[in-house]
Amino acid sequence: MANSFTGNPIVLDTFSSIIDVCSSMGFATGTPLKINYIEWQVPTTAGHTAVITDAVSGNDVFNETCITNNQSIIKYFDGAWVKNLYIAVSGVGSGKILIMLC
Numbered sequence: 001m002a003n004s005f006t007g008n009p010i011v012l013d014t015f016s017s018i019i020d021v022c023s024s025m026g027f028a029t030g031t032p033l034k035i036n037y038i039e040w041q042v043p044t045t046a047g048h049t050a051v052i053t054d055a056v057s058g059n060d061v062f063n064e065t066c067i068t069n070n071q072s073i074i075k076y077f078d079g080a081w082v083k084n085l086y087i088a089v090s091g092v093g094s095g096k097i098l099i100m101l102c
Helices: none
Strands: 010-012 033-041 049-053 060-065 073-082 096-101
Antiparallel strands (some): 010 096, 033 073
16 A cells, blocks of 8 residues: 555555655645644554654654554644654554544
């Protein structure tokens, strides 16, 4: 499957290249997004990590480590505005990332 930026939630499952969510959606990099939640679905292996920042080498927006195999991790933002969402190459060890916008 390929990353899908057209629906809500945004579904990301391919992390072999840099992902700039705003520009992938057709917006200028740094455009604020109103986020309900980010979910890391079924990371396969304990110790895998998922890191999403607000810019290249920016502040962490989502930074989680898998503790239990195949257990999803969700972080609620409750409609907070986030400046951008950026995932570095191999920034997610396994599983999928769902980003639910408001």
